[in-house]
Amino acid sequence: MENTLSKKGKIRQDMIGSNNHSWAGGKSGYCKRKSLERDNYTCQKCGYKNNNIMIVDHIKPKSVYPHLQFNIDNLMTLCPNCNAMKTLSDIKKHQIGRKVKEKWKLA
Numbered sequence: 388m389e390n391t392l393s394k395k396g397k398i399r400q401d402m403i404g405s406n407n408h409s410w411a412g413g414k415s416g417y418c419k420r421k422s423l424e425r426d427n428y429t430c431q432k433c434g435y436k437n438n439n440i441m442i443v444d445h446i447k448p449k450s451v452y453p454h455l456q457f458n459i460d461n462l463m464t465l466c467p468n469c470n471a472m473k474t475l476s477d478i479k480k481h482q483i484g485r486k487v488k489e490k491w492k493l494a
């Protein structure tokens with residue numbers, strides 16, 4: 388019970404934070420948390436589950452679809468392995484520029 392209450396408290400704090408300049412970070416953190424909870428911290432591709440290392444991925448990359456960045460329907464929980472594979476296929480599919488390639492040392 389106590390757990391549920393403190394979770395709600397955190398979400399509310401993010402909403403209060405919407406007036407200061409860390410708003411974007413707070414909102415993205417909130418969306419990620421919601422997505423992790425919805426997916427029960429389980430990789431949506433391989434089913435692997437580990438609360439500590441899961442990554443929240445944008446189904447449609449935010450560099451291509453920035454307006455979907457905070458849309459929870461565009462988020463899914465992936466393990467680091469599946470996230471790396473998806474990132475590589477996104478790069479091929481969307482021809483995402485150098486910045487991403489450098490991040491993954493493909494340049």
Ligand SMILES: [Zn+2]
Nearest residue numbers: 430433466469
């Ligand atoms: Zn996975």
